[in-house]
Amino acid sequence: MLRQKALKRISLTTLVLFLMLISFSLDLITPKNINNLEEVEYVANLNTTHLYLLNDDNYLVKVDCYLKPDSVSNMALEILNNLSVNNKKYNNLKGLIPSNTKINKIDYNNQTIIIDFSKDLLNVSKNLEEKVIESIVYSLLEIKDIKNIQIKIDGKNLKKLEKSNISLPDLLNKEIGINKTFDITSLKDTTKVVLYYVFNANSIDYYVPVTRYVNSKDDKIKIIIDSLKGSYLGNTNLKSYLSYKTDIKDYSLDDDILTITFNSLNDLNLESVTYTLANSVFASTDIQKVIFEVKDEIIAIRLNN
Amino acid sequence: MKNILTIREKEVFNLLIKNKTTKEIATILNISEKTVRNHISNTMQKLGVKGRAAAVVELLKLNEISL
Numbered sequence: 001m002l003r004q005k006a007l008k009r010i011s012l013t014t015l016v017l018f019l020m021l022i023s024f025s026l027d028l029i030t031p032k033n034i035n036n037l038e039e040v041e042y043v044a045n046l047n048t049t050h051l052y053l054l055n056d057d058n059y060l061v062k063v064d065c066y067l068k069p070d071s072v073s074n075m076a077l078e079i080l081n082n083l084s085v086n087n088k089k090y091n092n093l094k095g096l097i098p099s100n101t102k103i104n105k106i107d108y109n110n111q112t113i114i115i116d117f118s119k120d121l122l123n124v125s126k127n128l129e130e131k132v133i134e135s136i137v138y139s140l141l142e143i144k145d146i147k148n149i150q151i152k153i154d155g156k157n158l159k160k161l162e163k164s165n166i167s168l169p170d171l172l173n174k175e176i177g178i179n180k181t182f183d184i185t186s187l188k189d190t191t192k193v194v195l196y197y198v199f200n201a202n203s204i205d206y207y208v209p210v211t212r213y214v215n216s217k218d219d220k221i222k223i224i225i226d227s228l229k230g231s232y233l234g235n236t237n238l239k240s241y242l243s244y245k246t247d248i249k250d251y252s253l254d255d256d257i258l259t260i261t262f263n264s265l266n267d268l269n270l271e272s273v274t275y276t277l278a279n280s281v282f283a284s285t286d287i288q289k290v291i292f293e294v295k296d297e298i299i300a301i302r303l304n305n
Numbered sequence: 306m307k308n309i310l311t312i313r314e315k316e317v318f319n320l321l322i323k324n325k326t327t328k329e330i331a332t333i334l335n336i337s338e339k340t341v342r343n344h345i346s347n348t349m350q351k352l353g354v355k356g357r358a359a360a361v362v363e364l365l366k367l368n369e370i371s372l
Contacts (some may be wrong), residue, residue: 165309167368175371182362190322190361192372212363213372 008015023128045069049142051082052135053093057237058127059179060135061199061206063090072108072145076115079139090203096132098123111147112171113140119153126163133161134179137172138209148173174283177211181233189217194283195227196276197238205272208238209283221251221258224280238278241269256288265294278302309351310369317344318370322361 046118052060065082067075080103081087083095087298102118115136124132137149148171151158159169168176177192183191193212210233216223226247228240247263258281278290282304292300310318313334320330331338343347345357352363364370 165367169368176368180366182365184358184362184365186358187321187361188324190324190372213362 026127039067042047047075049075049079050139050140051079051090051095052138053083053087053090054096054131054135055093055199055201055206055208057199058163059199059210059238060131060138061093061208061238063093063206066092072143073106076108076113076140076146077103077106079143080115080136080265083135083139091204093206096124096128096135097121104144104152108146111145112150112220113146113148114150114152116152116155121151121153122161122163123126129161129164133158133168133172134176134272137176138174138178141174145255179208179210180213183209184213184215188213189215191216191220191223192284193220193223193227194280195224195233195240196279196283197233197240197270198276199238207275207279210238220284221253221281224277224284225251226262228276228280241272242277246273253287256286257291258289259291259293261293262299263294270300274300274302278304309343309367310348310364314344315369317341318348318361318364321345321357322370322372333336 043190045068045071049065049067050062053063053064055061065079067078069075070078080097082089084097084099084101085095085100087095090126093170098120100118101120104116104118105114106116107114121132122129133151134135136151140146140149151168157170158168159170178194190213192211195210197208197210199208212227214223214227218226225242228242229246229248230240231242232239242268243260249261251258251260253259274290274292277292279302281287281290282302288304290302291298312338316334317330320333325333327338327341330341334341348364349355349357349360352360352362354363361370365372
């Protein structure tokens with residue numbers, strides 16, 4: 001009788017322990033797996049965008065930034081937070097928006113974002129006033145749904161930068177230029193192109209767009225290729241991997257598709273060369289696609305995203 | 306220095322950087338060539354620069370004219 005009772009108790013205890021073990025395993029494993037899946041999905045859903053932060057040579061440098069998909073206004077706010085001087089996430093590169101700057105209001109309508117800042121926004125030195133605006137405009141335009149930016153200071157349209165006396169149009173876009181450099185010696189054939197150079201910091205290459213004003217009768221493609229073949233921009237630390245030795249055989253334009261043909265790939269840093277050439281072309285012309293060829297063979301294609 | 310250039314001075318320089326000659330600018334704006342030259346020299350004086358090219362660079366920097 002006692003033996004039977006003991007056996008019954010042992011069976012019951014074993015069953016309870018077994019059930020507890022199963023329940024514990026389910027609790028421990030299943031939610032974790034779900035969390036992991038959610039996490040993967042969450043990471044995959046992040047949008048890659050770019051910020052334009054200042055390096056020690058006072059050039060705005062393009063850096064990657066990841067944003068949660070959200071309303072245009074919220075994504076713009078997130079970008080503006082990342083442009084604050086408090087942002088220390090990027091080595092040796094700094095945001096330009098003064099820390100005590102408040103955003104009074106932000107509105108998005110018809111592809112234009114209107115941001116009303118407190119007057120602290122322009123509490124910077126004379127030579128950084130324009131950089132603040134360029135940094136905000138170029139960073140916000142990385143959001144595809146934004147085509148124009150209107151900046152207000154305590155409710156009033158910002159029309160002029162007080163210290164540098166630079167005028168601003170009501171609607172700001174990439175027409176304002178970035179990291180401007182002037183090589184104008186006469187009034188004849190004045191034109192501008194945007195050139196992408198490379199800036200290296202702590203063994204990391206960053207891309208730097210430069211709006212260059214020049215006198216030239218050449219088409220913009222030739223100006224871009226010739227400028228980038230110079231290896232360095234003037235006496236700056238901005239370099240181009242398209243060395244003067246790089247042999248570009250030809251280039252041709254068919255509608256909005258440009259084909260650039262190299263004679264050989266000798267000493268060619270393909271990723272950087274195709275990126276800087278294609279992005280310079282996209283920023284300076286209406287071309288939407290650049291095909292790179294060597295001896296009739298396509299080696300890279302870049303699209304204007 | 307609130308408004309650096311008058312509207313007319315801006316118009317003259319916006320045409321100058323489009324490769325227009327003094328004569329062409331005078332015709333387009335319906336003013337004499339002498340008046341065009343006056344606008345140019347007044348602008349250079351205001352900007353404190355010597356030469357038309359230097360004036361264009363300053364005006365581009367100040368966003369007073371655009372390409």
